[in-house]
Amino acid sequence: MESGAEMRYTVLVDAQRRVVRLPEALAERLGVEAADTQLDWQSLVVEDASKFLPAEAGEVVERSGYLKHASGEIEEVEFACERLALPHDLVCIEISIAKVEAPSVEPVDKEALDFLTTVSHELRVALNGVIGFTNVLSGTQMDADQHAILDKLQSCNHMLKGLINDILEYSRVATSKINFHAETVNVDHFVHEVVGLFRERARKKGLELRLNVGEDANFLALLPRMRVTQVLSNLIANAIKFTSNGWVSVSVSCQNETLCIGVQDTGSGVGKEQGDAIFRPFFQLGEPSRTPEGTGLGLAISKELVTKMGGSLKLLHPKEGGSLFEISLPLRPSSESAEPASFASPNAEVAEVEIKPERRDESKRVLVVEDNQLNADILGHFLQDYGAKFDRVDNGRSAVETYQDGKYDLILMDVMLPEMNGYEATEKILSLTRLQPPVPIIGVTAKVFRRDQVRCIEAGMVEVVHKPVDFKQLRSVLDRYLYSDGNSEFATLDSSESEVVEEDSFMAVNPLAEEASEPKRSNNVDFSVLEAYIDRMKTSDTNRREIVATAIGIVDAEVASLLDSIGGGNRKDVGMRAHSLKGALALLGARNILDLAKGLELVASDGRAPLKGEHWKLLIEGAYSEFKEELELYMDSSSFV
Amino acid sequence: MSKPTLKVVVAEDETLFRDFLVRIISQRFGFEIIGEVATGEEAYRLCEQHRPDLVILDLRLPGITGQELAERLINEQPEAKILIISSVEDPKRIGSLLQMGVTGFLNKKEEFSVFEQAIEAVANGNIFVKASAQTTTDSPDVLDQKELLETLSDREKQIVVFVASGMTNKEIAQNLGLSIKTVESHRSNISKKLRIFDIAGVTLFAVRTGLVTL
Numbered sequence: 001m002e003s004g005a006e007m008r009y010t011v012l013v014d015a016q017r018r019v020v021r022l023p024e025a026l027a028e029r030l031g032v033e034a035a036d037t038q039l040d041w042q043s044l045v046v047e048d049a050s051k052f053l054p055a056e057a058g059e060v061v062e063r064s065g066y067l068k069h070a071s072g073e074i075e076e077v078e079f080a081c082e083r084l085a086l087p088h089d090l091v092c093i094e095i096s097i098a099k100v101e102a103p104s105v106e107p108v109d110k111e112a113l114d115f116l117t118t119v120s121h122e123l124r125v126a127l128n129g130v131i132g133f134t135n136v137l138s139g140t141q142m143d144a145d146q147h148a149i150l151d152k153l154q155s156c157n158h159m160l161k162g163l164i165n166d167i168l169e170y171s172r173v174a175t176s177k178i179n180f181h182a183e184t185v186n187v188d189h190f191v192h193e194v195v196g197l198f199r200e201r202a203r204k205k206g207l208e209l210r211l212n213v214g215e216d217a218n219f220l221a222l223l224p225r226m227r228v229t230q231v232l233s234n235l236i237a238n239a240i241k242f243t244s245n246g247w248v249s250v251s252v253s254c255q256n257e258t259l260c261i262g263v264q265d266t267g268s269g270v271g272k273e274q275g276d277a278i279f280r281p282f283f284q285l286g287e288p289s290r291t292p293e294g295t296g297l298g299l300a301i302s303k304e305l306v307t308k309m310g311g312s313l314k315l316l317h318p319k320e321g322g323s324l325f326e327i328s329l330p331l332r333p334s335s336e337s338a339e340p341a342s343f344a345s346p347n348a349e350v351a352e353v354e355i356k357p358e359r360r361d362e363s364k365r366v367l368v369v370e371d372n373q374l375n376a377d378i379l380g381h382f383l384q385d386y387g388a389k390f391d392r393v394d395n396g397r398s399a400v401e402t403y404q405d406g407k408y409d410l411i412l413m414d415v416m417l418p419e420m421n422g423y424e425a426t427e428k429i430l431s432l433t434r435l436q437p438p439v440p441i442i443g444v445t446a447k448v449f450r451r452d453q454v455r456c457i458e459a460g461m462v463e464v465v466h467k468p469v470d471f472k473q474l475r476s477v478l479d480r481y482l483y484s485d486g487n488s489e490f491a492t493l494d495s496s497e498s499e500v501v502e503e504d505s506f507m508a509v510n511p512l513a514e515e516a517s518e519p520k521r522s523n524n525v526d527f528s529v530l531e532a533y534i535d536r537m538k539t540s541d542t543n544r545r546e547i548v549a550t551a552i553g554i555v556d557a558e559v560a561s562l563l564d565s566i567g568g569g570n571r572k573d574v575g576m577r578a579h580s581l582k583g584a585l586a587l588l589g590a591r592n593i594l595d596l597a598k599g600l601e602l603v604a605s606d607g608r609a610p611l612k613g614e615h616w617k618l619l620i621e622g623a624y625s626e627f628k629e630e631l632e633l634y635m636d637s638s639s640f641v
Numbered sequence: 642m643s644k645p646t647l648k649v650v651v652a653e654d655e656t657l658f659r660d661f662l663v664r665i666i667s668q669r670f671g672f673e674i675i676g677e678v679a680t681g682e683e684a685y686r687l688c689e690q691h692r693p694d695l696v697i698l699d700l701r702l703p704g705i706t707g708q709e710l711a712e713r714l715i716n717e718q719p720e721a722k723i724l725i726i727s728s729v730e731d732p733k734r735i736g737s738l739l740q741m742g743v744t745g746f747l748n749k750k751e752e753f754s755v756f757e758q759a760i761e762a763v764a765n766g767n768i769f770v771k772a773s774a775q776t777t778t779d780s781p782d783v784l785d786q787k788e789l790l791e792t793l794s795d796r797e798k799q800i801v802v803f804v805a806s807g808m809t810n811k812e813i814a815q816n817l818g819l820s821i822k823t824v825e826s827h828r829s830n831i832s833k834k835l836r837i838f839d840i841a842g843v844t845l846f847a848v849r850t851g852l853v854t855l
Contacts, residue, residue, distance in 0.1 A: 012740075612808065
């Protein structure tokens with residue numbers, strides 16, 4: 001098998017180091033007979049054969065080594081050897097052979113990406129300091145010259161932050177599953193809005209910005225609006241950037257339930273020979289002369305995003321004009337038929353965060369838990385400016401020791417701390433407190449991935465703020481937890497705010513708002529499992545709702561037959577049906593009802609335990625209707641794209 | 642990547658799971674599904690008739706079991722590749738199945754991507770073994786609950802098991818030779834310790850912490 005960058009073969013070896021099973025492809029490669037039952041493992045490897053046999057069942061030995069061909073040639077490979085359980089003492093050896101040819105054609109260089117991601121995280125930490133102190137400085141008395149210099153410094157910071165965010169964004173988009181939040185969008189209106197954002201930029205360059213929306217494109221559709229905006233903005237911005245005179249044209253049409261948005265310009269175009277290479281990350285780096293600015297990640301991110309939405313992003317070569325990029329998105333018509341969903345431009349939303357310059361009464365006290373002196377100083381300056389008193393400790397253990405009920409109104413908690421990390425310290429403090437509601441703990445973290453945020457929330461933090469800290473955001477978080485009445489925080493998270501969150505999820509994430517319909521909110525259904533199931537089952541002619549409906553139809557029947565069987569009281573039958581139901585439920589991500597089915601199967605197959613029919617019937621009926629209710633809610637929510 | 646079209650038979654008694662396998666096989670791999678059946682007998686008949694290239698079998702089929710069927714097929718149609726899918730976590734079987742000549746073995750609880758890897762490997766004539774040692778790790782929730790379990794006394798654990806199996810206080814009292822009052826007081830302590838106040842919750846707790854099998 002030649003999937004990806006390497007080939008894998010599995011060989012079975014017995015305790016006498018004889019080869020029990022050898023895949024034919026590998027036998028051919030090595031020049032030996034696959035059917036040769038007398039083959040000795042030692043004859044295939046260079047190192048001592050015993051080094052491949054783990055001492056105990058379940059143990060896995062991983063090592064690099066050499067395979068010996070019948071010709072005498074040797075080949076470097078990776079071995080992963082696992083000893084299977086007795087009584088059949090076998091060792092299962094997986095051999096991975098790296099493919100040598102043309103590594104450069106790999107679309108995404110995973111290793112480079114990992115490296116960049118790591119470096120970017122590190123850079124962010126340092127940049128945190130630069131941005132923070134620049135902000136502190138801008139609040140002090142300065143003359144006009146100094147202000148001008150500071151402005152330049154801030155614009156450099158801004159650029160650097162943009163680059164780092166792009167790298168992290170690309171890495172996130174390219175390597176993980178993204179949840180798209182679909183919204184009902186009037187396509188015509190939507191495209192006008194996005195194009196409108198670029199009018200000024202085009203005018204400044206003396207370019208005509210054309211928009212051509214076909215008759216067929218004036219309808220309501222369910223789209224992940226923020227992400228489509230991101231992609232379309234990127235294409236228009238590129239077109240403007242690479243066109244020195246003439247026009248940029250955006251055209252929208254809808255054919256066969258596919259939304260097509262084309263962005264064409266009169267720039268010099270991209271040669272056909274470049275092909276899809278322009279969608280590769282850092283494509284421009286090979287041609288430094290082409291681009292004046294940008295990270296070279298925009299198209300790569302766009303392509304990944306559109307692909308993950310189930311659509312495609314293509315570069316076409318029209319006879320007239322420069323390059324033409326075309327986004328095709330499969331459509332699901334919106335169920336809303338009334339008013340078109342109204343939306344403001346993303347920029348307008350971001351600008352809405354209120355700035356409150358007035359000083360507070362200095363009665364509030366904050367505990368800052370931060371090991372990095374620089375970050376602590378920045379937070380300290382900020383809090384002073386904000387008008388709150390604070391104490392600082394530099395590790396989780398001290399935070400727990402310092403904490404007393406009533407002493408602090410809020411805690412800012414770094415996550416990566418020496419001695420005891422922020423998650424643990426949060427859990428400890430919350431377990432010590434007798435206050436209701438407990439002291440609000442805000443996570444402050446340089447980690448950008450959703451799972452890290454989820455961990456913070458799981459530990460009991462009420463919000464997560466990202467480094468470098470955005471003071472506006474921190475200010476509004478502090479306002480909310482220090483000055484509004486305790487539990488009103490949910491009320492303030494209206495939909496426009498949660499969109500800000502989605503738009504700039506690295507800098508201002510409020511997991512409570514964003515995760516509203518995510519797995520963590522439900523202990524009854526694991527929606528990520530359900531989503532994975534739907535993804536696998538999806539074809540071009542079925543929609544996600546139908547897939548779920550079909551599956552539920554099957555499960556309905558299984559539940560009904562289990563309930564019948566419980567009534568009948570035949571333990572063996574009950575056990576079998578519970579077992580069969582388990583499989584179906586696991587595929588759909590059901591939790592409670594799955595565990596109940598497990599319990600019932602165990603009880604039914606254990607002759608000693610009483611089998612109380614009514615009890616199990618009630619529980620299973622209850623859990624199943626809960627499961628279906630949550631499923632309904634989920635499918636009606638906006639995150640069910 | 643062009644792949645030869647393989648003829649595949651899927652034998653799995655869980656309808657939804659079978660649908661799922663069939664979808665992956667026809668959609669992702671473009672193989673031809675000759676038949677999807679729920680019993681060993683039907684699978685055997687299909688295999689005799691059509692001599693498929695790949696047979697995907699649940700180890701636990703009603704009638705002729707997957708294991709018996711695999712044995713017959715290996716004797717009668719050695720060229721057919723056999724992928725065993727099992728929900729029984731019995732690593733002892735893996736060895737004998739593989740020695741017998743089965744091409745692949747994996748656990749039903751694996752992630753979806755592992756199914757694809759397994760089918761790809763087996764279709765390419767490779768051997769695939771994933772006995773699933775690592776899928777049994779407990780989620781954080783379950784770990785929390787296991788910690789809670791340790792706060793219960795042995796008597797309380799016993800009562801949790803009884804409650805989970807649907808017994809009334811009266812029945813529990815009789816069974817343990819206690820007064821109903823004592824059982825009630827135990828139950829109230831258990832509720833406080835576990836912070837669980839309904840029978841469904843207690844039952845789930847018992848299943849998740851493994852008490853039910855005690």
